[in-house]
Amino acid sequence: MPASSQPAIAVTGLRKSFGDHVVLDGLDLTVPRGTVFSLLGANGAGKTTTVRILSTLISADDGSARVDGHDVAREPDAVRAAIGVTGQFSAVDNLLTGEENLLLMADLHHLPRGEGRRRAARLLEQFDLAEARRKPAATYSGGMRRRLDLAMTLIGDPRVIFLDEPTTGLDPRSRRSVWQLIRDLVAGGVTIFLTTQYLEEADELADRIAVLDSGRLVAEGTPDELKRRIPGGHVRLRFADAQGLDVARRVLDQTAPDNDALALRVPGDGSLRSLKTLIDRLDAHAVEVDELSVHTPDLDDVFLALTEKVTPR
Missing domain, CATH: 3.40.50.300 (P-loop containing nucleotide triphosphate hydrolases)
Structure with a gap:
């Protein structure tokens, strides 16, 4: 070689x-x-x-x-x-x-x-x-x-x-x-x-x-x-009005709404495939989103999860 x-x-x-x-x-x-x-x-x-x-x-x-x-x-x-x-x-x-x-x-x-x-x-x-x-x-x-x-x-x-x-x-x-x-x-x-x-x-x-x-x-x-191996990743969606928030809640699964902020938290691993699936579903139901942000665990979360020691009782 x-x-x-x-x-x-x-x-x-x-x-x-x-x-x-x-x-x-x-x-x-x-x-x-x-x-x-x-x-x-x-x-x-x-x-x-x-x-x-x-x-x-x-x-x-x-x-x-x-x-x-x-x-x-x-x-x-x-x-x-x-x-x-x-x-x-x-x-x-x-x-x-x-x-x-x-x-x-x-x-x-x-x-x-x-x-x-x-x-x-x-x-x-x-x-x-x-x-x-x-x-x-x-x-x-x-x-x-x-x-x-x-x-x-x-x-x-x-x-x-x-x-x-x-x-x-x-x-x-x-x-x-x-x-x-x-x-x-x-x-x-x-x-x-x-x-x-x-x-x-x-x-x-x-x-x-x-x-x-x-x-x-x-x-x-x-x-x-x-x-992406660590749980806790999500996509945060923010809407212009309560109607958009309600429609999105009906369309998407396992969401966590924040009604005061007109926002929705959707579990996701941050991958392009999962993000595309989410956007396609919203688009298919003509849901307008004002703001979209992807949140993933950082390396501190990864390190702690992978090296965590279980203390014997």
Whole structure:
């Protein structure tokens, strides 16, 4: 299979225990190239262990994993050459300037001096750090430090990047700046494997999301697919007068009216098919609707429902 048609990450039956504690229990994952894949789970669910195995920091007890077409266990050097890792805690050296941090990373990647300087200059411009390139990193704001940390990850031109909690502690403006940088990287063909405690972040960035619970995959899909699995989705219809509301109540099933607001709540999963069925039924009875809005559970609802623990009585 040509490298370009292989998934960026392929995991089959991955298992890992520490003593008697099972951390990963037969994990299967496939991450297409040029996408953002987000792994969600409570503390201790196995997210960090997964990233550590895929980035060759620790070995699995069983199963197989390939990153950028290379076997993690048998070809660790090839995997390391293809990836970048940005952890929750910054790898920036506060005593060095932004430019010096990048040049140090270039040296660690054994880049020729001229090439290292060219890449550092390009990344400083790309990450809006050119004006601060000769200032000590200790003087950088949290957002600037995170951008520098990402730039340092990119100095080796990785094809797959593992981002562990990339915006923890950042203010909303800095978070959105990092989000845009991630989108730009993916648009350029990079694959992002994202772990985050911010469900809004996964919803905003991820093409696909997997939910881990006690080392097992309990759900996977697009954000919208996962939301449709949870009860509580509905369509809210608002009418110009009480007559329209009454007709709609007779036409539709299982509705919850709000007479004061001339509105009707209709259960639905938010899919285009169910929405089309609803609109066709209203149209067939010539029911005029002033306003229609679709409401689906958010990822917080999904996460809580999928990872809910039953407490023994």
